[in-house]
Amino acid sequence: MSDRNEVESLLGAYALDALSLEETRRVETALTGDAALRDAVAPLFAVAAALAEGAAGPADPPPRAVWARIAAATAPPRPNRAATLSAWRRWLGAVVASTAVAAAVVLAFVAVGQHGRLLEFERGPLAAAAAAARDADGSRVVTLSGDVAAEIVLAADGTGYLLNPEAPPLPADETYQLWAIVGDRVISAGVLGPNPGVSAFHVSGEVAGFALTVEVAGGVVSSEQDPVALGLMTG
Amino acid sequence: MADLNDADLAAAVAAGDHAALETLYGQHGSAVFGFARRVLRSTPLAEEVTQEVFVRFWRDPGRYDAGRGPLRAFLLRDTHGRAVDLLRAETARRAREERDQTLASDEAPGPEQEVWEAVRSGQVRSALETLPAPEREAIVLAFYAGLTYQEVARRLGEPEGTVKSRIRRGLERLRGPLLQQGAT
Numbered sequence: 001m002s003d004r005n006e007v008e009s010l011l012g013a014y015a016l017d018a019l020s021l022e023e024t025r026r027v028e029t030a031l032t033g034d035a036a037l038r039d040a041v042a043p044l045f046a047v048a049a050a051l052a053e054g055a056a057g058p059a060d061p062p063p064r065a066v067w068a069r070i071a072a073a074t075a076p077p078r079p080n081r082a083a084t085l086s087a088w089r090r091w092l093g094a095v096v097a098s099t100a101v102a103a104a105v106v107l108a109f110v111a112v113g114q115h116g117r118l119l120e121f122e123r124g125p126l127a128a129a130a131a132a133a134r135d136a137d138g139s140r141v142v143t144l145s146g147d148v149a150a151e152i153v154l155a156a157d158g159t160g161y162l163l164n165p166e167a168p169p170l171p172a173d174e175t176y177q178l179w180a181i182v183g184d185r186v187i188s189a190g191v192l193g194p195n196p197g198v199s200a201f202h203v204s205g206e207v208a209g210f211a212l213t214v215e216v217a218g219g220v221v222s223s224e225q226d227p228v229a230l231g232l233m234t235g
Numbered sequence: 236m237a238d239l240n241d242a243d244l245a246a247a248v249a250a251g252d253h254a255a256l257e258t259l260y261g262q263h264g265s266a267v268f269g270f271a272r273r274v275l276r277s278t279p280l281a282e283e284v285t286q287e288v289f290v291r292f293w294r295d296p297g298r299y300d301a302g303r304g305p306l307r308a309f310l311l312r313d314t315h316g317r318a319v320d321l322l323r324a325e326t327a328r329r330a331r332e333e334r335d336q337t338l339a340s341d342e343a344p345g346p347e348q349e350v351w352e353a354v355r356s357g358q359v360r361s362a363l364e365t366l367p368a369p370e371r372e373a374i375v376l377a378f379y380a381g382l383t384y385q386e387v388a389r390r391l392g393e394p395e396g397t398v399k400s401r402i403r404r405g406l407e408r409l410r411g412p413l414l415q416q417g418a419t
Contacts, residue, residue, distance in 0.1 A: 009396070012403030013384040017312075017319045018377035020385070042303055043414065047406045049308030050413040051378055052315055054359025056269035066268070066282050067260055073286070074256060074293040169287045171295060195287070 004030070008037065015044035073168030130161035130198060144210060144231035148176075150196075152210050152231065154203075160189065162199045167228075170194035170214060177219045179227075181209040191219035209233055242301035249296040256293050263307050264289070267314045274318040274379060280325075284317045315378070322381035362412035370405030373398050 007030040013019050014027045031037050130153050133139050138156030143149070148167040154160045160180075167176055176192040182205040189210070190201045194217070209232035213225040239247065239255070247255035267288055272281035288310055292299070299309045363371050369391075376387045388398040 009399050009403070012406050013377060013399055015406060016374065016378045016402060017316050018382065018384045018387070018402065020383055038303075043410050044403075044406045045312060046304055046308060046414055047409045048315065048378065049304070049311045050409070051359060051363075051374075052270045052311035053266060053307075054356035055273040055379065056266040056311075061265045062268035062282060062285050063278075066285050067257075067264070069286050070256075070260065070289045070293075071253075073290045074253065168290050171291070 004034070004037075008040065011037070011041045012044060015041055015048045072166075129200065130163055133159065133161060140233055142210060142231040142233050144212060144229035146212075146227060146229040148212060148229045150212065150229060150231075154207060154233075158202050158204050160201045160203060162190075162192070162196065162201070165192075165196045167196055167212070173217050175215055175217050175219055176228075177213050177215045177223065179211045179213065179223065180205075180207050181211065181232075182207055186211075186223070188219065188221070191215075207233060240301075241299075241306035245296050245299050245301065245306060248293060256289065259292070259306070260289055263310050266307060267310055270311055271314050271318045274315070274381060275322060275325075280321050281318075284314060284321065287317050288313050319381040326381075359413065362409055365412065366405050366408055369393075370401045370408070373401040374405045374409075377402055 007027055010019060010023055010027050014024065017024075019027065031041065133155040134141065134153045136155055140154050142152045142154065144152065148165065150165040150167065151163045152160055153163060162178060165176075170176065172194060175194055176196050178189040178192055178201065180187045180189045180203040182203070187203060187205075189203050190199065192199060192212075209230065211227040211231075212229040213223045213227050215223065215225060239258070244255055244259055248259060264285065268281055268285045271284040272278055275281050275284070291313065292310065299306060303309075363375070366374070372391065373384075373387055376382050376390060377384060382390065384398045384402060385395055387393075387402075388395040391398065
C-alpha cells in the first residue's frame with residue numbers, strides 16, 4: 001500500500017480522534033499538502049460533529065464559574081505587571097541570560113497526550129506529599145503572582161511542590177517552566193508542560209524566590225522571557 | 236454580535252474582541268460542556284475541557300477555517316480531542332491502580348455502553364442503528380469511549396485493517412442521515 005493510500009485508510013479513524021499520536025501527526029502532515037485528502041476528510045469531520053451533538057444533549061449549561069475562569073484566562077495583562085517585572089529585574093539583573101543552569105528535576109508528569117498536552121498523573125500521592133511538607137518543620141510557602149498564580153511549598157531538604165496553578169492552558173508548542181532564584185543565579189526547576197497541575201521538584205541552595213515563564217515546548221536552559229508569575233521567599 | 240456568522244465571529248475573536256468570545260461561549264458552551272461530560276462522565280473534567288477549548292480558541296482562532304464547516308463542529312471536534320486525551324490518561328491511571336486485578340470482559344457494561352446509552356439525540360441514535368452492527372460497534376467504541384482503532388481491534392478481536400475500514404465505511408454511511416437532514 002502506498003503511503004498516501006495508507007494515510008487515506010486512516011482518515012476515518014482520524015476524524016474520530018482514534019489514532020495514536022504518531023499516526024495523527026502523520027495524517028496531519030499529509031493533509032497540509034494534499035487538498036484531495038482534506039476534501040475527503042471534511043465530511044467525516046462533519047459526521048463526527050453530528051455524533052458529538054447527539055451526545056451533548058439539549059440545554060446542558062456549564063457552571064457559571066467556567067466562564068469566569070475563561071474570562072480570567074483571556075483577560076488583558078494585569079496593570080501591576082510592570083511592578084512585577086521590576087522586582088524580577090532587581091533580583092536577577094543581567095545574570096538571567098548568562099548563568100541559568102538546568103538543574104536535575106524530579107517531576108511526576110509522564111505522558112504526552114494526543115494533542116501534545118502533558119497530563120497529570122498521580123494527583124493523589126503528590127497532593128498528599130505536598131500537604132505533609134507544608135506541615136513539616138522548616139518548610140516555607142511562597143505565593144506566585146502575576147499573570148498566573150500558584151503556590152509553592154519548599155521543604156527544608158529542598159524538595160518543592162507546585163500547587164494550585166491557576167495558569168491558562170498553553171498551545172501544544174509551548175510550556176510553562178519553573179525557575180528557582182538562588183542567590184544571583186536563576187536555575188530551572190522544571191518544565192511543567194502546557195497545562196500544569198500539582199508537581200514536585202528539587203532544588204539545592206538558599207532559594208530566594210521562584211518564577212514562572214512561558215517557553216517553547218521542551219523548555220530552555222536560560223530564559224529570555226519576562227516571568228508570568230513571581231514570588232519571593234519571606235522569612 | 237449575536238447576528239454575526241461563524242466567519243465574522245471568528246474574525247472578531249481574532250481581532251481581540253472579548254465580547255465576541257463571550258458570544259461564542261454563549262452559543263456553543265453548553266454543547267461543548269455537555270458533550271465533554273458525556274464522554275468523560277465527570278463534571279470537573281468536563282469543566283476543564285470546556286475552559287481549554289475556549290481559551291485555546293481565543294489564543295489561536297486561525298485554526299478555524301469557515302470554508303471547512305460550522306464553528307460549532309470545529310469546537311466540538313476540539314472538545315472530543317481534549318476529552319479523549321483526559322479519558323486515555325484516566326484509563327492508564329486506573330490500569331496502574333488495578334494492575335493486579337483482571338476485569339472480565341462480560342462484567343457490568345463498560346464506559347462505551349454508558350455513553351451509547353447517553354446519546355440523547357433520537358436522530359443520531361436512529362442513524363447509528365441503521366449501520367451494520369460491526370460498523371456501529373467500531374464507531375461507538377472509537378468515538379464515545381475514546382479508544383484508538385488499534386484498541387478497538389483488540390477489544391473486538393478483529394484485525395486493525397478491518398476496524399479501520401469499518402470506521403470509514405460507517406462514517407460514509409452516516410453522511411446521508413446525519414448531514415443532509417441536519418442532525419441535532
